[in-house]
Amino acid sequence: MPEVTVQQVHDLTDRIRGFDLVATNGTSLPPAEPGAHIKLTVTDTAGQSVKRSYSIINPGEPDLYRIAVLREEGGEGGSMYMHQKVKTGDVLEIDLPQNDFPLVESAAKTILIAGGIGITPILAMATALQQAGKDFVLHYASRNHTDMALMTEVLDAANGRCALYFDGGDTSRSMPLSSILGTAEAGKHVYVCGPGGLIDAVLDTARRNRWASENVHYERFTTPAAQLDDTSFEVHLAQSGQTFEVPVGKSVLDVLIDEGIDPLYDCKKGNCGICTSVVISHDGDLSHRDAYLSDSQKAQNDQMCICVSRMQSSGRLTLDL
Template identity: 35%
Template sequence: MNDTPKHTLTVIERIEEPGNILRVKLAAADGAPLPPFTAGAHIDVRLQDGDLDLWRQYSLCSDPAQTDHYEIGVLRAPNSRGGSEALHRLAVVGARFTIDGPRNHFALTEDAAQTVLFGGGIGITPMLAMAQRLHRLGRDFVVHYCTRSDSATAFRDVIAVAPWADRVVFHHDDRDPAQRLDPARDLPPPSADTHLYVCGPAGFMEWVIGAATTAGHAPGNIHREYFSAEVDVSGDRFEVTARRSGVTVSVGPEDTIAKALARVGVSITVKCEEGVCGTCVTDILDGTPDHRDRFLTDEERAEGTMLCVCCSRARSKTLILDI
């Protein structure tokens, strides 16, 4: 899952938006075209500052038809592990960042008869790229954009001049309850040709996904992308065998598979460390996983043939991995 080339991009513009959101435009230093991407894709950005050295994933919100630059939107989250604050601090014009990707775990079904995009707060970013793509394709779509208030709503100016501005329905928490998102009113009727996309804070996502599921939308038509997640990695001790590496390690109650294997020299690339990016997905040869991530689909969990080693554990005494 980690086979895209890394490259260095330069900040060509930073735009402060309401709601503690920073828009950052990145381009090659020589202006060369960037690798193409599809709507819903993200890039991994390496953030290095003193002792800090993190990879963070940011959805691309620019038009997928443009390859002269990438644009991301980043919410400053003071209670996070420091990635977003570092990006707000470091992303000045001329700053250079190592980028991995783009890659897409949140791809559009481009031939859907109807598409409804639900963006909560910073979760609007992938929806902006999707809206641009759907408009270009001439598809039927609606964007529901939920924020705390009008004054905390980022990307208003971008949306106002978009040729699809009339497809966006704004919902603000501090306004008349009648204009807030109401799944009973705002979800379309379920159909095999109707696809829903949901991104935003975990509570918002679970609310919308739960309502869509209850309304009868097929799980395969409800697409989701988590930016971050509270993940509990603790549990009973178990053993992990890395079959191709020929080692077995014990994973303690507060330990992770990735850390336990790294201690004996078996390195698996880890980025988000909270089960949302999919970088660390590893194939299982034997044993029963205890999935703690938000990345795998329900079908993939049920198959039990892979797991995210940054956070997931084992229900069996031993797990044998293909690494």
């Protein structure tokens, strides 16, 4: 696993800290594309080594990965570790850059939407689009001025094509999404990253404005929220003949991991598609909550991302596992 050295740590806001990472021993870092992230190995509150993903803000710059980390008090401690323990000169293990949120550089027009810490991949995209001379606009919302990280960099990258919103915490309400998205056009693409409410609002608006799902791109930093009508159901694995109960609040993937099965997975947020499994049968409706499958793939109900998607009623889901 490659190692990086923390070259500089700087506070971007009260809760967001920036880290500049360079290759340890002066070797070079692999290049990354806009939208890409690295995984850092950190220590959680239980003292276990865990991996946490952070988007690369400056993918065009050689041999330097800039990341920004929001301190999440309610989590397992990965971000607290970054804030409380990691300092200049420390050496961290990383996984090489991976991109589950790639930019369609050939788009005629691009709309970038960010809320809060979701600005990290969106800023990388704005920088790339500006350098390529492409038509784009960036909408960036934050609670208030002091919570808005990387504002100067955003204004520079967007170069006049940027709208800022200060919303006291409800990013999905502050933006006039219907007029921002406008009508669907073949060459028009939208990218959104930020709180789940903002992502869901953009997806709803795009659906209402009849956008093609292929032109709507999003990345979730957190697992999609459980829904009030979630219910437990059975998952049956056709290859091994095993059956397990999937309770409310737990994903199919987590149940399989707990049962000692070794399914393929990576992000656990519905972004990467690695856990996509073939659905053989399902007694009830499937609730697809991933960003990986297209709307037409989801409508066929013959595959699902088992890290986030589930059956929306009790009954049996049979997977080709």
